[in-house]
Amino acid sequence: MSLLHVIILAIVQGLAELLPVSSSAHVIVAEKLMRMDPAAPETTLLLVMLHTGTMFAVIAYFWGRWSRAFFQSAVDFKRFIVALIVATIFTGIVGVALIEGIEKVLLRKVAQSWIEQLWDRLDLIAAALAAAGVLILISGLVEKRSHTQSAAPEISTKQAIWIGAVQGLCVPFRGFSRSGATISTGLLSGIPKMRAEDFSFALAVVLTPPAIAREAWRLFQARHGNLGTVVSSGVMPSILGAVFAFTAGLVALKWLSSWLEEGRWYWFGIYCLIAAAAVAFLYHSGY
DSSP: OHHHHHHHHHHHHHHHOOOOOOOOHHHHHHHHHTTTTTTTTHHHHHHHHHHHHHHHHHHHHHHHHHHHHSSSSHHHHHOOOOOHHHHHHHHHHHHHHHHHIIIIIITSTTTTOOOGTTTTTHHHHHEEEHHHHHHHHHHHHHHHHHSTTTTTOOHHHHHHHHHHHHHHHSSOOSOOOHHHHHHHHHHHHTTTHHHHHHHHHHHHHHHHHHHHHHHHHHHHHHHOOOOHHHIIIHHHHHHHHHHHHHHHHHHHHHHHHHHHHHHOHHHHHHHHHHHHHHHHHOOOOHO
């Protein structure tokens, strides 16, 4: 992949990461439009590393909010850590079960089957975007009618389980927006939007390192254990992409965050449905 490709994808990722519209779906569609292979180990590693860059931007931007929301006292911190652990465990249970089921059943006839081999399927991305859009639309309409969102209750174990399980559903499917799904689940379970948003991005920080490790291992296997080829073909462009994504993410966060908080949540659901139709059109056009 060229340097220009990396920069374009990093900017797309950085601009789309904060919004619940599936930044990975936007990056994959951009890859398809540039005639890249989104299922190739190099490009899937790049996608994860772009997420890493924007996650560091999110940490830098949201750290003050996390401190006020979760670090005010030892009790608040303990509750936050417990909720984070519970949600992550259920993400692992649901996500690993789905990945194993797809790889062992649906892809059983494919040599060296990986779930990432489905990431270039625009028809699946369109369906996932539509599912995310419906979930966001429902939670947004519920939030619009609710008058109890000003409170800031702790995240209960039951709420953490639901959020973690739904995040697990997002793991195998590009287009099923992780932030959109987890924030929507938080809203439907009674968590205020800002608190749900804070918790969702904290979960993303936990989820990113194992995702990087998985994609690095997949690239290592694809290159038959040749570490030099791995570094030159995938790791270095991915690190460069992460740097650009971090910069683009910081720039975008300056204005996207306020728009997200002041806007109407269900608008993102409408956008996802429109995006799903556009991706379906691209699929039927031969991309």
